Amino acid sequence: MFKVFRSIGYAVEGIWYGVSTQRNMKIHLTVAPIVLILGAIVSLKWVEWCIIILVIAAVMSLELVNTAIEALVDIESPQYQPLAKIAKDVAAGAVLLMAIGSVCIGSIIIVPKLWELLF
DSSP states (O other), rough: OOHHHHHHHHHHHHHHHHHHHHHHHHHHHHHHHHHHHHHTTTTTHHHHHHHHHHHHHHHHHHHHHHHHHHHHHHHHHHSOOOHHHHHHHHHHHHHHHHHHHHHHHHHHHHHHHHHHOOO
16 A cells, blocks of 8 residues: 555656646646636536546646656757657647647637626
């Protein structure tokens, strides 16, 4: 059981590293509570909550994976290497695609309800 808690501790350290060093992770952590508050205001259904929470977790998880890939590439290729650039750019692109997808999903779920509430 101690190993499980130690593993969780390592994971929390990784999340903290991402939060404390990555600008985009800070942006995600700023936007997520706003989305959650809007979800509460418009009274999302449980399925909608599941989708929103899953999308938020996916964006943040991909951001952490991107950070890990960047760190590994920096270890392996301290000097500029075209393939290292590709690895970093592709990882960043994955985060960007998920972030764009999350904005689309959030807009589809929340905006009509918010519009109805306001007008």
